Amino acid sequence: MHPLLQELMASGPVLTDGAWGTQLQEKGLTPGEFPDAWNLSNPTKVEEVARAYVSAGSKVILTNTFGSNAIRLREIGMEGHLAEINRAGVRISRQAAGRESRVFASIGPTGKLLMNGDVTEQEMTDAFDAQARALAEAGADALVVETMSDPDEARLAVAAARKTGLPIVACMVFDSGRDKDRTMMGNTPEQVAQILTDAGADVIGANCGQGISGFPAICRRLHSATDKPIWIKSNAGLPEMIHGKAHYATSPEEFAKWVPELVRAGAAFIGGCCGTSPAFIAAARRQL
Numbered sequence: 523m524h525p526l527l528q529e530l531m532a533s534g535p536v537l538t539d540g541a542w543g544t545q546l547q548e549k550g551l552t553p554g555e556f557p558d559a560w561n562l563s564n565p566t567k568v569e570e571v572a573r574a575y576v577s578a579g580s581k582v583i584l585t586n587t588f589g590s591n592a593i594r595l596r597e598i599g600m601e602g603h604l605a606e607i608n609r610a611g612v613r614i615s616r617q618a619a620g621r622e623s624r625v626f627a628s629i630g631p632t633g634k635l636l637m638n639g640d641v642t643e644q645e646m647t648d649a650f651d652a653q654a655r656a657l658a659e660a661g662a663d664a665l666v667v668e669t670m671s672d673p674d675e676a677r678l679a680v681a682a683a684r685k686t687g688l689p690i691v692a693c694m695v696f697d698s699g700r701d702k703d704r705t706m707m708g709n710t711p712e713q714v715a716q717i718l719t720d721a722g723a724d725v726i727g728a729n730c731g732q733g734i735s736g737f738p739a740i741c742r743r744l745h746s747a748t749d750k751p752i753w754i755k756s757n758a759g760l761p762e763m764i765h766g767k768a769h770y771a772t773s774p775e776e777f778a779k780w781v782p783e784l785v786r787a788g789a790a791f792i793g794g795c796c797g798t799s800p801a802f803i804a805a806a807r808r809q810l
Contacts, residue, residue, distance in 0.1 A: 523751075524689040524724055526663060530581060530624065531751060535785050535810055538582040538626075538755065538793030539575040540802050544770075546571060546586070556598050558590045561610035568611075572618030578800035579807035582791065583623050584666060587611035587657065588630035592649040593641060597633075605656045612660035626691060627662035629653055629679055630669050643678060650682035658686035666691040668755075669730050669795075671706035673717045680721040691753050691791075692723035696740050697731030703740060711740050715747035727753025730795045733760060733772055734780045738787045745788030754789045758797030770797030778805035785810075 530536045546557050549567045560568050568586050575583050590608050595601040608627075615625045632649060634640035654665060665683040667690065670676040676692055683690045694714045698704045703711065711728070718726045726748050728740050734756040745752050759772035777798065784792055792810070794802045 526624070526689055527724060527751065531790055535789060536581050536791045537579050537803065537807055537810060538753075538791050539572075539580040539584055540755075540794035540798035540800065541758075541796050542571060542584065542586055542588070542628075544797055545574070545799060556589065556600070558586055558588065558607050558611065559598075559600065561586055561607050561614060562603065565610065565614055569614045569618050572615045574800040575803055576618055576620070576623050578803040580793070580803055581623050582626050582793075583615050583619055584626055584628045585611035585615045585657070585662065586628075587653070588628045588668070589633075591629070591632055591653045593632040593634060593645065604652055608653055608656035609660040612657055612662050616661060624663040625661075626664040626666045627657035627660075629657070629665055629667050629683065631671065631675055631679075636672065636674050643674075646675060646678050647682060650679045651685065654679075654682045654686050658688055662688065664689040664691065664724075666693070666753075667723070668693045670694050673705065673707060673709055673714060676718065677721045680718065680723050684722050689724045690722065691725040691727060692718040692721065693727040693729045693753060693755070694718070695731040696728050696736075702732050702736050703743075711743035712747040715744045715750075719748045719750055724750065725753045725791065726750045727755070727791070729753075729755035730757055733757055734777055734784075738780065738783045741784055741787040741789050751790035752788050753791040754784055755793040755795045757795045758802065772797070774799070774801040774805035777802050778809045781806050781809035 758770035
């Protein structure tokens with residue numbers, strides 16, 4: 523195991539952060555606006571989000587770089603700012619983290635499907651290579667390949683991340699099937715654990731997709747199928763659209779009551795995804 527991961531896990535389960543997108547919306551990010559562009563236009567507000575998570579107890583915080591790959595940036599005319607946005611994202615989180623937390627840089631999906639021919643494997647590889655390299659050069663402690671629905675895309679992202687030499691977290695979304703225990707492509711937790719372990723990820727996990735009540739079973743199944751640490755970040759339930767804005771019904775206390783069960787299921791890293799906030803992380807910290 524990578525020494526950084528050993529250090530973080532030495533005292534038990536590691537508390538990570540919560541949502542970024544919904545927190546930026548609270549600070550004025552408008553619907554349809556590209557969140558990562560705020561690294562350049564509103565860095566102070568982005569840093570406020572990161573600092574709030576550090577204050578809430580996060581020992582690992584992510585970066586506001588989820589969509590900063592060349593394929594997504596090209597669609598909004600910002601491909602030329604790829605390195606600048608990613609480096610700024612790491613710098614902002616690093617400033618907020620200080621000596622209290624570690625910075626794990628976020629790499630999200632391209633939004634394209636290989637099976638549909640929307641993009642080639644080489645184009646996807648090049649996109650992840652460029653982003654991973656920029657994040658590593660900026661001083662990220664680790665890379666998090668997250669919110670992946672297609673294991674083939676996840677494999678390409680992990681391969682790109684491995685070139686940096688940094689520890690790699692790789693997470694899939696389980697929100698399909700009768701029991702909401704499969705990826706969009708139909709993969710089970712056991713299959714995902716094997717795929718991501720074979721790809722070279724140092725930590726395997728699940729994020730987004732559904733509320734926290736569905737995650738202990740997924741965590742248990744991932745844990746049973748790999749010897750890698752397990753990373754879990756669930757949503758605050760499923761959103762309800764009210765006046766064009768997403769609202770999440772789960773409270774921080776309701777969310778946090780599931781934390782002990784996640785620990786029993788084998789989770790080594792625990793945080794939140796869409797709809798969660800620093801209040802959720804503080805509640806989870808009290809449980810831990």
